[in-house]
Amino acid sequence: MISEKFKIEVISQTIDFVKRTSFSEKNPGHGWWHVNRVYNMAKFIGAKENADIFVIKLSALLHDIDDWKFNETESAKAEKWLKNVKLGVITTEKVLDTIKQVSFKGAGENTVPNTIEAKVVQDADRLDAIGAIGIARAFAYGGFKNRSIYEPEVKPHFHATFNEYKNIKSHTINHFYEKLLLLKNLMNTQTAKKIANDRHKFLQKFLSEFYKEWDFSITDSED
Ligand code: ADP
Ligand code: NI
Numbered sequence: 276m277i278s279e280k281f282k283i284e285v286i287s288q289t290i291d292f293v294k295r296t297s298f299s300e301k302n303p304g305h306g307w308w309h310v311n312r313v314y315n316m317a318k319f320i321g322a323k324e325n326a327d328i329f330v331i332k333l334s335a336l337l338h339d340i341d342d343w344k345f346n347e348t349e350s351a352k353a354e355k356w357l358k359n360v361k362l363g364v365i366t367t368e369k370v371l372d373t374i375k376q377v378s379f380k381g382a383g384e385n386t387v388p389n390t391i392e393a394k395v396v397q398d399a400d401r402l403d404a405i406g407a408i409g410i411a412r413a414f415a416y417g418g419f420k421n422r423s424i425y426e427p428e429v430k431p432h433f434h435a436t437f438n439e440y441k442n443i444k445s446h447t448i449n450h451f452y453e454k455l456l457l458l459k460n461l462m463n464t465q466t467a468k469k470i471a472n473d474r475h476k477f478l479q480k481f482l483s484e485f486y487k488e489w490d491f492s493i494t495d496s497e498d
Contacts, residue, residue: 304412406474417447
């Protein structure tokens with residue numbers, strides 16, 4: 276049994292560690308504040324499920340520390356950290372397993388997590404990709420990758436494999452069709468589904484306003 280006091284201490288140390296190891300310079304939507312939002316959302320969803328909240332907290336905090344887009348090995352830093360705080364084999368394995376199950380790897384390679392903790396953290400992570408913040412993150416990512424916001428002639432592409440998803444170069448509006456609008460139907464928990472419904476509607480509203488303004492400026496310039 277891990278004592279409550281030890282748990283609080285480990286969470287606080289892990290927060291400091293994640294802040295220190297912040298990776299926002301590599302992707303503006305991916306730094307400490309993203310982790311912070313996922314952590315809070317995962318706690319909120321987790322409280323409504325019969326789940327191990329300590330594992331959820333640690334997994335949310337460490338879920339992007341070894342991001343597959345930026346690192347060769349999948350869980351090297353998280354593993355090192357968990358060994359460093361001496362959590363014991365069972366919790367360490369549970370957290371590492373949760374983190375590995377969380378990443379979205381393209382529409383063709385979707386797998387449903389097999390534990391409630393991974394389901395909760397995956398939902399929290401995915402919720403941060405939709406709604407107003409999701410939109411901000413998508414355009415921040417596009418800018419970071421030097422992509423244009425929209426090119427009407429370049430249509431969305433549904434990736435069959437993880438490599439295709441990782442390597443494709445597209446404009447950011449396509450990302451809505453290739454990932455963001457799909458997330459609502461991929462939520463694992465009822466709590467996340469409800470939140471996702473509202474955020475999904477906001478994505479649709481944003482897109483219709485975007486096209487309206489786009490068409491207006493095209494018509495305008497032809498006159
Ligand atoms: P996370 O690991 O937090 O789930 P990702 O690493 O897949 O998310 O992406 C980080 C953020 O960048 C998300 O908000 C995601 O929607 C956005 N993003 C990822 N790929 C693209 C892309 N090709 N175009 C625009 N935004 C993207
Ligand atoms: Ni994330």
